[in-house]
Amino acid sequence: MPTPDDTTAGAPDVLPGADAYGPVQRRLLVSAVRCFAANGFHGTTTRDIAGGAGLSPAALYVHFPSKELALYEIVRLGHRHAYDILVAARADGPSGPGERLAALVDAYTRFHAQWHVLARVCQYDLGALRPEHYEEVLRTRHETNEIFRVAVAAGVDDGTFDPGLDVRRVARALISLAIDLVRWYRPDGPETPEQLGAFTAQLALRLVARPGGR
């Protein structure tokens, strides 16, 4: 049972691209994200969502044609935002393969910690999407994963990383480290998203380092 009263304010805690929506639609999406994260798509009722936004059950259907499309909107937003963050992290900063990979892992980890409510929905409720929507999301995920594979491959190719690395598997492991925290992360815990990002990036560099390397 999420709290209402994000009345007009944006919802910087659970919805990154919230400015793209009108105030009511935004309140509904914020409520939906919180409900889905807490109880899952099937464990959430349309009454929960509308009530969390301070509206009657019927009001939801003025803004979304179905519960599933509200989920799709949320999942699409989350995946798009994650992708954008990685592209930005890849673009700026130093350009060595190590620094670049560390920046990607750092950014991806921080994203999942900072937006852990949204990220949780993006990981756990994909199965509730209709097949065509699911396929669309998978395409975005593939592009996101590809960024990591390319970054690992770059360091292997130019000899910065261990030449014996299995690129796909190592990239997958780095993604696992960044994503799995949505399972256990709580914002009232001892670690900030920044600390988690820095730590995970450090682990990433250990994973790709040359055997005898400094």
Place this chain on the structure above:
Amino acid sequence: MPTPDDTTAGAPDVLPGADAYGPVQRRLLVSAVRCFAANGFHGTTTRDIAGGAGLSPAALYVHFPSKELALYEIVRLGHRHAYDILVAARADGPSGPGERLAALVDAYTRFHAQWHVLARVCQYDLGALRPEHYEEVLRTRHETNEIFRVAVAAGVDDGTFDPGLDVRRVARALISLAIDLVRWYRPDGPETPEQLGAFTAQLALRLVARPGGR
């Protein structure tokens, strides 16, 4: 919609400790695990479970007092089995901290791959448990996690691993690597549970290795 007809055979593919139950109860649990893994607890109906076991909707309640208690039975079984596997892996085999940690990560990874249907339920549907059952499961999880923390600490203390390691965070990362595969693992993929276990164990040793170490 899982398939029926595990009629009398055990269900080695989804239920490890299946021998402890009678044949009908076992069929119900097997059906329930498959349904929960595919659609989540709230996305699964008691009709789905009973139908998947070849029974009428009402028959479920002869063997389980509620849908939630069937879930609890499944989750308890899964967590107990994972714990037992780790204790066994810790007990046999060579005794150096590196070998021991590798054996733990290997076993834990293999467990999640081999029993990925069960493991998926154990990771994704915990929130559907009633609070008292949830608390009980958390206790088992804590003991399981503690095994990894102790194994990492042992190598740090005797100088085998990097003395600068943050024991809790590194243990958490190893657990993440083993668990996250339930999100993407498919048995028809290119990797066997054994290959995944060996690879993840190798990553674990990289993560704990001394900086200049061989």
Place this chain on the structure above:
DNA sequence: GTCTATACGAGGATAGAC
């Protein structure tokens, strides 16, 4: 122990007033 039949509430979605 399993079945058919059913009670009863929950939940997605709509109708129509304001």
Place this chain on the structure above:
DNA sequence: GTCTATCCTCGTATAGAC
């Protein structure tokens, strides 16, 4: 665009026959 009221299906669980 929001509300109240409602439709109607689905879903958990039970009753009672065999």
